[in-house]
Structures are given as C-alpha cells and as structure tokens.
Amino acid sequence: MSKIFITGAAGFIGSNFVKLIAEQRPDWKIVAYDVLSYAGNLANLDEMMGNANFKFIKGDICDADAVDKAIAGCYFVVHFAAESHVDRSILGCADFIRTNIDGTRVLLDAARKHNIKRFLQVSTDEVYGSLGKDGLFSEDSHLHPNSPYSASKASADLLALSYYHTHNTPVVVTRCSNNYGPYQFPEKLIPLFVTNLVEGKKVPVYGDGMQVRDWIHVEDHNRAIFAVLENGNLGEVYNIGSDNEQYNINITKMILKYLGKDESSIQYVTDRPGHDRRYAIDATKIKTQLGWRPQIDFATGLEGTIQWYLDNKKWWSEIKTGKYLEYYKQQYSDRNK
Numbered sequence: 001m002s003k004i005f006i007t008g009a010a011g012f013i014g015s016n017f018v019k020l021i022a023e024q025r026p027d028w029k030i031v032a033y034d035v036l037s038y039a040g041n042l043a044n045l046d047e048m049m050g051n052a053n054f055k056f057i058k059g060d061i062c063d064a065d066a067v068d069k070a071i072a073g074c075y076f077v078v079h080f081a082a083e084s085h086v087d088r089s090i091l092g093c094a095d096f097i098r099t100n101i102d103g104t105r106v107l108l109d110a111a112r113k114h115n116i117k118r119f120l121q122v123s124t125d126e127v128y129g130s131l132g133k134d135g136l137f138s139e140d141s142h143l144h145p146n147s148p149y150s151a152s153k154a155s156a157d158l159l160a161l162s163y164y165h166t167h168n169t170p171v172v173v174t175r176c177s178n179n180y181g182p183y184q185f186p187e188k189l190i191p192l193f194v195t196n197l198v199e200g201k202k203v204p205v206y207g208d209g210m211q212v213r214d215w216i217h218v219e220d221h222n223r224a225i226f227a228v229l230e231n232g233n234l235g236e237v238y239n240i241g242s243d244n245e246q247y248n249i250n251i252t253k254m255i256l257k258y259l260g261k262d263e264s265s266i267q268y269v270t271d272r273p274g275h276d277r278r279y280a281i282d283a284t285k286i287k288t289q290l291g292w293r294p295q296i297d298f299a300t301g302l303e304g305t306i307q308w309y310l311d312n313k314k315w316w317s318e319i320k321t322g323k324y325l326e327y328y329k330q331q332y333s334d335r336n337k
C-alpha cells in the first residue's frame with residue numbers, strides 16, 4: 001500500500017487530484033497538506049472527509065519542521081502548492097518567491113531525507129514565455145518566464161531538476177497549460193467572468209482580448225499527472241496540453257452566450273503589464289510515451305463548468321467577500337481604457 005503526500009491539496013487542481021487518487025487507488029493513504037491561503041478552501045475536499053485513508057494537515061510548505069513530520073512514511077510527493085495568480089504577482093511577488101521557490105526547496109530537502117520514491121513538481125507552460133503567431137512549446141523550448149509568477153515557477157522547476165542531477169532525488173516535472181473546471185478560484189478568467197455575469201456585473205477583458213491560451217480541463221490535467229507520477233522517466237519534463245488554443249475574447253463570447261448575455265457586458269480594460277500573447281503546447285511526448293490523451297472537449301467542458309458555477313453559487317459567493325473584494329478593487333478600479 002502506498003502513501004502519497006499532496007501539497008496545495010485544498011486548491012483548485014490539488015483538490016481535484018486528491019479525488020482522482022481516492023477513486024483510482026482507493027487503497028492508497030492520502031496526506032493532504034495545505035496552508036489554506038486565500039486560495040485554499042477545505043470545502044473543496046468536503047467529499048473526502050470521513051474517508052479512512054484521507055488525512056488533512058494544515059501546514060505551510062516553508063515550515064521545514066511541519067513538513068518533516070507530515071511527510072514521514074510517504075512514498076510519493078505531488079507538489080501543487082503555490083501562489084498561482086499572475087496578476088497578484090504583479091501587485092507584489094514576495095509571497096511567490098517564498099512559497100514557490102523556498103517552499104519547493106523545503107520539500108525537496110524533506111524528500112531526500114525521507115527517501116521519497118517519486119517527487120512530481122507541478123509546473124506550468126508559462127515558464128516558456130510567449131509565442132508568436134506560429135509554433136508550439138516543446139519540452140526543449142527555452143525557458144523565458146515573463147512574469148514574477150512564471151519566474152518563480154521556472155526557478156522551482158529548475159531547482160527540482162537540479163536535485164535530480166545532483167542528489168539523485170527522483171524528480172519528474174510536468175508543465176501544463178491553462179486549466180478550467182469546477183472549484184477554480186474566481187480570480188481566474190473563466191470563473192471570474194461567469195460569476196461577475198451572474199452578479200449582473202461586467203467582465204474586464206484585458207487589452208484587445210486577442211491573447212491565446214491553450215485550455216485543458218482540470219480532470220484531463222490530473223489524469224496526465226497521474227500517468228507521469230506512475231510511469232514518467234525520472235529527471236524528465238512532460239508537457240501537458242489539450243490542443244485547444246482559444247482567444248480570450250472567444251471564450252468571453254461563449255460564456256456570454258451560455259448565460260444569455262450580450263456584448264454590452266464586456267468592458268475592455270487596460271492590459272496586464274507584460275501580458276504574454278500566446279501559449280500553445282506540444283504534448284506529443286506524453287501521448288507517445290505514456291499513452292495519455294485528453295478526454296474532455298472544450299465546448300462540453302466549458303458548458304459543464306459554467307453550469308457548475310450556476311449550481312454552486314454558495315461556494316463562490318462565500319469567497320467573493322472581504323479580502324477578495326479588496327483585491328478586486330485594487331486590481332480593477334481605475335483600469336478603464
């Protein structure tokens with residue numbers, strides 16, 4: 001029987017991964033570790049409470065003593081915990097450097113000490129920077145992070161790979177494109193726009209709205225992580241993407257249509273500083289080597305996601321209060337073009 005240590009387990013992707021493991025490997029023991037930052041929410045793990053193989057520990061990945069105690073006896077580590085929002089990293093990046101880089105260092109040291117058998121570092125396509133009109137990111141593309149967030153993630157994934165080369169720590173790294181799905185914090189494009197529209201507010205489209213992201217459903221991302229965890233080659237990187245490039249403005253229009261709104265709900269606002277224009281992933285390696293394939297097409301996945309937010313207003317309206325509103329004001333006021 002295996003025991004798996006999952007950091008950031010109360011966040012959007014981490015909580016979905018916990019549920020995947022509980023379903024696919026019901027005999028594994030799961031240690032879910034999360035500091036419950038503004039983005040962490042125990043409600044995301046409601047259905048796990050009462051599962052005898054599941055244990056939640058509230059803790060900071062930068063706290064070496066707490067990590068040391070929590071990780072003991074684990075076989076796998078899957079490291080999701082991070083400050084994950086680009087716009088917040090532009091407002092100030094101290095937390096990003098602390099959690100994303102030093103937190104990863106603490107975990108890698110604990111993995112060495114406790115003889116962890118596989119350490120999966122969850123990284124992002126943003127480490128590659130921005131593409132022009134053509135081309136795709138491959139695992140061999142140069143790293144060119146452009147935001148403080150992506151620079152901190154690139155640092156963390158290089159640090160993880162350096163532990164493999166220097167100390168033989170059994171690291172694998174995944175770099176995935178933009179995720180969407182239920183339980184995503186309503187600061188990110190899709191949940192922000194859906195919830196704003198339900199509240200009768202406008203949706204703030206940055207710049208000309210012609211930036212491209214390569215969207216993947218969170219369940220497809222996590223099935224890929226699971227495949228890499230069990231069968232990926234140590235010391236290697238695996239790109240994850242769904243061949244689904246979309247202009248931001250097209251997604252905005254799909255959301256408007258589903259909710260029966262028109263384009264008068266769009267507010268074009270000043271662009272994000274340093275905004276990457278296009279991301280697109282070449283996922284040939286994981287498909288050919290590990291046989292992974294995305295299963296959820298975008299139109300179906302997006303509709304299911306919008307409907308989830310319509311059906312779970314309680315979940316997000318409890319978030320969109322207090323500190324969230326302060327952040328929203330700081331981020332969006334005085335931003336009209």
Ligand code: NAD
Binds near residue numbers: 007035060084099178
């Ligand atoms: P999220 O912001 O929803 O969740 C992050 C979680 O980490 C939260 O539960 C938070 O409480 C926890 N956390 C933050 N600081 C911590 C600390 N110091 N100690 C312990 N826990 C801490 O993020 P997400 O969208 O679920 O992203 C998860 C991971 O996936 C991140 O590493 C991110 O870089 C990566 N990623 C995200 C996407 C995406 O589109 N969301 C795409 C590719 C990669």
Ligand code: DAU
Binds near residue numbers: 086087279
């Ligand atoms: O590519 C993977 C990355 O995707 C992850 O590493 C990050 O953790 C995740 O947050 C995401 O980063 P993005 O910056 O691409 O996601 P976000 O949802 O913030 O923005 C998506 C696009 O929408 C981007 O081009 C900016 C634009 N946008 C975003 C917001 C919040 C707007 O036009 N208006 C907005 O209000």
